[in-house]
Amino acid sequence: MKILKHKSLKELNTFGIDVNAEHFIIINHENELTDLLKKGNSHNFKILGGGSNLLLTQNIKGTLLKNEIKGIDIVLENEDEVLVRVGGGENWHEFVMWAVARNYGGIENLSLIPGTVGAAPIQNIGAYGVELKDVFEGLNFIHFENGKEISFNHKECNFAYRNSIFKNELKGKIFISRVFFRLSKPPHKINISYGAIKDNLEEKGIKNPSIKNISDTIIEIRESKLPNPAAIGNSGSFFKNPEIKEEEFKKIKNKFPNIPSYPMPNNMIKIPAAWLIDQCQLKGVRYGNTGCYKNQPLVLVNYGNATGEEIKSFSERVQGLVKNKFGISISPEVNIW
Secondary structure, three states: OEEEEEEEOHHHOOOOOOOEEEEEEEEOOHHHHHHHHHOOOOOOEEEEOOOOOEEOOOOEEEEEEEEOOOOEEEEEEOOOEEEEEEEOOOEHHHHHHHHHHOOOEOOHHHOOOOOEOOOHHHHOOEEOOEEHHHOEEEEEEEEOOOOOEEEEEOHHHOOEOOEOHHHOOOOOOEEEEEEEEEEEOOOOOOOOOOHHHHHHHHHOOOOOOOHHHHHHHHHHHHHHHOOOOOOOEEEEEOEOOOEEEHHHHHHHHHHOOOOOOEEEOOOEEEOOHHHHHHHOOOOOOEEOOEEEOOOOOOEEEEOOOOOHHHHHHHHHHHHHHHHHHHOOOOOEOOEEO
């Protein structure tokens, strides 16, 4: 365990926002946190993973915990699948690469998503037709109130689109230490339902793709659309794709016939937020030190000197323009502190 005071977080968030944490503690093992809690240090905890789904608008008061719990272990294995336990502080993409290298399937479509394994269930991360919940088996977390380590199964996590119990009832109350995944062995059930993947594979003449082919393709697609945070600050997709009722969608489609859509359960329709923002002529627009990325309007960027408040203000401007044009509300996918 490492304890620092007034720690700059500029290099620890992908937006590159320069704010400080009053108290900053690196947690390398569960015992370090439980010992800390036994001493009564359970007030004002916030948790930092990869800093990739976060917009910092002010200095952090209290204590910021950095999850650095590592380790990838096979717990159970049979002819069809493996059960893997992963430390919450492991880098998500590196874990995906670990699985792909061993031909363990299920998370190849989630390649190159930034962040940590411990943060992934909170957001129920997803991309290209796959969500974390599809391979999730369970997790362990430490409750700040009593210092106990508790296990949750799939059902207890209340997974939904970019949502879970950890963003709601348990928000700010727990520290995810280990996550368990059930991954497949060959033959894999691959998912190339998103057109960009299929088109890319066909261009390369790949008819029977391996999970590595799929991972490589998704990495290529993501790199072509999303800016590298090391070059230009961003947190990937800033907004969630909105879901609206089918009746409401029909009215909007009458006015905007070309609006793309995806049917969802319970007569809901999902609309790509990127399309809505693009139709507001915001792709590539710069507003002071921030703006929408030139290749993907869903990505808000820091051109070098933006404050968190500037980016937040711009995001609200984007929301307002979309609402005025389409009558649809879009919500941030990132956490705003």
